[in-house]
Amino acid sequence: MRVTIKDLAKYCGVSPGTVDRALNNRPGIKVKTKKNILEAARLLNYRPDLTARSLVKGRTMTLGIVLFDLYNRSFAQLLNAVELKARELGYHLYIALTDKDSENEKECLEYLVNHKVDGIILFTVNQGKEFEEYLHSFSTPIITIFNFLSDHWEYVGIQERKSMRDAADFIIKRGYKKFIYICPPLKYLGKSNIYTQEERLKGFLEGLSMNGIVEPPLIINHNNYLEQLKELVFNKAEKTAIVCSCDLYALEVMNYLKDKGLKVPEEVGLMGYDNIDVLKYVNPKLTTVEYPVESIGFKAVESLVHKIEHGHFLTEKSKTLDYKIVVGESI
Structure with missing residues (x-):
């Protein structure tokens, strides 16, 4: 039988x-x-x-988070930060993974709402007016991260386009003339919300144009990117840089180049994006853009809990955090 507060009171004589x-x-x-x-x-x-x-508080003291998966180390780092901050503020966390599927995402949202979470952190693959109306029907506070929906929703992220524009500028100033851009998620362009990847590509192309690079980069937008690299011949004199939209791709490319006996950066330059924590074990040290996933997680939880407990978010609409280029040895 469950021990109640009344039982404790009787036992202690208070x-x-x-x-x-x-x-x-x-x-x-x-x-x-x-x-x-x-x-x-x-x-x-x-x-x-x-x-x-x-029932007394009118809250379950739980939050939900909807993510793609945990294969990308940056997502795992984000989840750790969200859980830590939620626990610090007295909340427990429900985790739902969509595998980048729009219908799975809706099922995940339904699951969280049916379990009466007090608020949801959403990394969405859905978009459009109909989906936003669907979200509004829940009457549950929602804050979006990474993939932007619209100005009607609270958002925490960075200036994706500017970050990759700066990355392109950084690479070009080091003498690179030819570029390969690897981003498999671009295959979902027009089918899913891939805001972060679209913005990064736009920024990279803008960076090339602003620096007078007229030859368009080779854009690889499928999962077999290593197979396509096998078809290419790298000439040290041409100063080619491979830019990847996340560190996970960059690490696989680095291993591929090493297996082929190509030296980084002497023969091919390489740049990633995210600055995941495992990069400290990589040689040569990868040049990358630091994506502040822990700060994004902390900020999202703090703002969402403030909305739950005080009626309004802490963030302004479209709150963007700082990023930086981490100078390694691969460019």
């Missing part, structure tokens, strides 16, 4: 209100009394009734 103050660390209770109550709770294996608590 009022239920005193027990409630002790369990919830509220003022108005003597230190010795609080210690005795907490010890009794441990001995009697007391567990709080979360359903009853949620």
Whole structure:
């Protein structure tokens, strides 16, 4: 049988209100009394009734997060940051993974709403007016990250286009003349919300144009990008740089180049994007753009909880955080 607050009160010879103050660390209770109550709770294996608590507070003290998957290390870093900040603020986290499928995403959202989460952090593949109306029907606070929906939704990310424009400028200033751009998610262009990848490509092309590069880059937009690289001949004199839209692709390309006996950066330059934590184990050190995933996770949780508890988000619409180019040895 579940031990209740009334049972603890009777056991300790105090009022239920005193027990409630002790369990919830509220003022108005003597230190010795609080210690005795907490010890009794441990001995009697007391567990709080979360359903009853949620009815009193009007909240379940849970958040939901919708992500593609956890294959990309940056997503795992983001999830760790979100869970840490949520727990710090007194919330537990439901995790839903969509595998980049628009219908799976809707099922994930339904699942979270049906479990009465207090708010949702959404990395969406959906887009458009109909989808936004669908989200509004939930009456659940939602904050979007990475893939932008519209100005009607709170958003936390970075200036994707500017970051890749700066990356292109950085590479060109080091003498590179020919470019290969690897981004498999571009195959979903026009089919799904790939805002981050679209913006990065636009920024990269703008960066080339602003620096007078007239030869268009080779854009590889499918999963067999290593197979396509096999068809290419790299000439050291041509100063070719391979730019990848995430570090995961860049690491696979680096391994491929090493297997082919091509030196980085002497024969081929290489740049990634994200600055995932495992790069510290990579040689040569990868030049990349630091995507502040932990800061994005912290900011999203803080703003969402503020909305839940105070009625408005902490962020302004389309809150963008800082990024930076991490200078390594591969460019």
